[in-house]
Amino acid sequence: xxxxxxxxxxxxxxGVIVLGVILLAVGAVIEPTSDAPRSGSGIVDNLGQAxxxxxLTLVAGGLGYFLAWGLQRTLAKGVM
Amino acid sequence: MHEQTTEKPMVKYLIGKSVASSGIIAGLIATQxxxxxxxxxxxxxxxxxxxxxxxGYLALGTTYGFTHPAENFLIGGIIHYVDGILWGLIFAxxxxxxxxxxxxxxxxxxxxxxxxxxIIWGLALWIISSALxxxxxxxxxxxxxxxxxxxxxxxxxxxxxxxxxxxxxxxxHTIWGLNLGLMFNxxxxxxxxx
Numbered sequence: 001x002x003x004x005x006x007x008x009x010x011x012x013x014x015g016v017i018v019l020g021v022i023l024l025a026v027g028a029v030i031e032p033t034s035d036a037p038r039s040g041s042g043i044v045d046n047l048g049q050a051x052x053x054x055x056l057t058l059v060a061g062g063l064g065y066f067l068a069w070g071l072q073r074t075l076a077k078g079v080m
Numbered sequence: 081m082h083e084q085t086t087e088k089p090m091v092k093y094l095i096g097k098s099v100a101s102s103g104i105i106a107g108l109i110a111t112q113x114x115x116x117x118x119x120x121x122x123x124x125x126x127x128x129x130x131x132x133x134x135x136g137y138l139a140l141g142t143t144y145g146f147t148h149p150a151e152n153f154l155i156g157g158i159i160h161y162v163d164g165i166l167w168g169l170i171f172a173x174x175x176x177x178x179x180x181x182x183x184x185x186x187x188x189x190x191x192x193x194x195x196x197x198x199i200i201w202g203l204a205l206w207i208i209s210s211a212l213x214x215x216x217x218x219x220x221x222x223x224x225x226x227x228x229x230x231x232x233x234x235x236x237x238x239x240x241x242x243x244x245x246x247x248x249x250x251x252x253h254t255i256w257g258l259n260l261g262l263m264f265n266x267x268x269x270x271x272x273x274x
Contacts (some may be wrong), residue, residue: 002180036204043228043240043241044240044242046242049248050247054246054250056251057247057254060251060254061258064195064259064261064262065196068194068195070190071094071265072191075267
């Protein structure tokens, strides 16, 4: 039962990381380079940067969960 | 791993010998990692998040901060790190056990549950930062020097950064929360022998 729950958690985490990588890639493609001309002046709303930040958030959260899951397995084996 | 001998059943921590010392060390590590990543954000095409400088402006004022950037960064950094350590201590002493009481699936002391609790606390601080700290405290400072202030819930930061600021702030606080949840890691002593 515990192993099944853990397996589902890992699968969800893989999905979160994949979604994060996709958002990150889309954001990186549509984000203009820093030396590209920007239209007008004033506040610069930027969808590319928002997607990069949110994608990285999902990737970081997913990788962090994997680290915690690995630590949990290590403790269960009594290594530490 | 250090074992705490005063509690029954025994809880042990990944770092530190007590709940308080573990929370303080975890808060320091989380704040250092997140702060450094915030300064590196520009490398990922994101707006740089320099909480040291912003805290310096808050404590010393923008007039002094703009003319003495090094001192402003240093003083602001001390304030920022003390804040981060105290938020970590509050997490360890209050938020972590409280989440286990109110959200039953998070009650068992396991590394994954501890991690999820850290993420939840990071998201809570992201909301506080975006809804209160940035617009109410930093906004007027920037507005006074002609940089345009901060929008409600960080919908813009000065006249240079738009709504991407709130997502970048989310990334910063997620990095802080995940490091806190990984480092502050109490588990039952018996769980290692299974």
